[in-house]
Amino acid sequence: MTTSTADRPLRVIQWTTGNIGKRSLHAILARPDLELVGVYAHGANKVGVDAADLCDWPEPTGITATDDIDAVVALAPDACCYNPLWPDIDALETLLSAGINVVSSAAWITGGKQTEADQQRIAEACRRGRSTMFGSGAHPGITNMVAMVLSGACERVDEIRITESVDCSTYESAETQSAMGFGKSPDTEGLAESVRVESEVFAESAAMMADAIGATLDRITFDVTFTAATDDSDLGFMRIPKGTVAGVFGYHSGWVGDRNVVSVGFNWTMGHHVVPPKPLRHGHVIQVFGRPNMRTVLHCLPPADWDEEGFMGAGMIYTAMPVTNAVPAVVAAVPGVVTLKDLPVVAGRHFPR
Numbered sequence: 001m002t003t004s005t006a007d008r009p010l011r012v013i014q015w016t017t018g019n020i021g022k023r024s025l026h027a028i029l030a031r032p033d034l035e036l037v038g039v040y041a042h043g044a045n046k047v048g049v050d051a052a053d054l055c056d057w058p059e060p061t062g063i064t065a066t067d068d069i070d071a072v073v074a075l076a077p078d079a080c081c082y083n084p085l086w087p088d089i090d091a092l093e094t095l096l097s098a099g100i101n102v103v104s105s106a107a108w109i110t111g112g113k114q115t116e117a118d119q120q121r122i123a124e125a126c127r128r129g130r131s132t133m134f135g136s137g138a139h140p141g142i143t144n145m146v147a148m149v150l151s152g153a154c155e156r157v158d159e160i161r162i163t164e165s166v167d168c169s170t171y172e173s174a175e176t177q178s179a180m181g182f183g184k185s186p187d188t189e190g191l192a193e194s195v196r197v198e199s200e201v202f203a204e205s206a207a208m209m210a211d212a213i214g215a216t217l218d219r220i221t222f223d224v225t226f227t228a229a230t231d232d233s234d235l236g237f238m239r240i241p242k243g244t245v246a247g248v249f250g251y252h253s254g255w256v257g258d259r260n261v262v263s264v265g266f267n268w269t270m271g272h273h274v275v276p277p278k279p280l281r282h283g284h285v286i287q288v289f290g291r292p293n294m295r296t297v298l299h300c301l302p303p304a305d306w307d308e309e310g311f312m313g314a315g316m317i318y319t320a321m322p323v324t325n326a327v328p329a330v331v332a333a334v335p336g337v338v339t340l341k342d343l344p345v346v347a348g349r350h351f352p353r
């Protein structure tokens with residue numbers, strides 16, 4: 001189904017409409033070069049509902065959500081914007097082997113955290129369908145891209161270090177937050193290992209950057225520090241009781257011998273009663289150490305005409321767009337798994353408002 005982007009709008013389906021998926025849906029509906037042809041819903045309450053109602057779009061779209069994967073495959077879309085809570089290898093295999101290119105925000109950069117067998121299934125599905133699998137987001141995603149670009153200013157790169165340094169209290173995804181340890185006892189057995197596994201997509205992004213700078217890693221390690229809340233916080237969508245995890249500070253680090261060459265991590269807090277090990281920078285801190293050192297902090301800020309309560313929506317757009325904006329490049333890409341370092345620049349789109 002791979003096609004040139006010039007002759008017609010690309011036919012796109014939206015896979016789920018949670019925090020990120022809603023923002024993706026907006027962009028598909030707004031971009032003149034993309035055409036929404038279907039929506040897949042996980043939640044039964046969303047089946048049969050017009051896409052406009054699922055993402056607060058002003059006019060009906062005539063496209064209603066289905067939970068039938070065969071029905072969305074039958075639409076013969078060029079691409080699927082894939083934003084579920086967790087990736088599902090069976091679904092990805094079905095989409096890719098039907099020739100549908102997939103752009104994902106759901107725990108996918110290289111696919112390296114998947115089992116060998118599942119990676120094989122995805123590679124084989126791409127081969128059968130002549131389709132492409134791609135993952136991005138804000139972090140991991142655009143932060144890695146910025147770091148790789150910055151490294152291009154260096155005569156020699158010793159280390160790339162990226163830290164997401166934010167208060168996550170208004171990111172309303174209780175499942176995601178509790179998977180990262182929030183609200184659990186810091187003494188929970190195996191907590192560090194389960195957070196490592198849940199956040200392993202950051203290790204995938206570290207491996208991608210190592211590859212980009214020509215470093216052959218011999219191992220990737222994970223270290224994490226949990227900080228307990230000093231009092232109760234009720235965030236509405238979840239509670240962070242006193243004494244439970246309210247700060248998670250950790251890195252997935254790639255090594256060449258005793259040299260830490262790439263680190264991708266987070267300094268996250270939740271709730272009103274926590275002092276993290278390092279002060280929050282309210283953005284993505286991107287550091288490239290070498291000759292010379294390069295450093296920047298990405299801040300995602302609401303525009304002057306921002307009309308939503310709170311600013312978390314801006315962060316959701318920041319997460320969704322590196323994925324959705326990649327549709328034309330991914331449709332045009334070679335079959336197989338591609339990463340940010342393989343694609344041309346994924347730019348946003350200017351069009352009349």
Ligand SMILES: NC(=O)c1ccc[n+]([C@@H]2O[C@H](COP(=O)([O-])OP(=O)(O)OC[C@H]3O[C@@H](n4cnc5c(N)ncnc54)[C@H](OP(=O)(O)O)[C@@H]3O)[C@@H](O)[C@H]2O)c1
Pocket residue numbers: 015016017018019020021040041042043044046083084085086087105106107136137138139140141172173174175176319
């Ligand atoms: N790289 C990044 O920067 C970044 C940042 C944030 C999040 N993410 C990732 O992006 C993805 C979406 O995040 P989100 O905040 O949008 O998540 P979310 O709103 O919590 O959930 C997304 C959708 O997943 C579906 N869902 C709910 N329970 C499910 C289950 N048990 N199994 C499968 N699907 C289920 C629902 O679909 P329906 O709407 O159809 O019911 C829900 O709307 C996640 O994988 C998240 O980790 C990436």
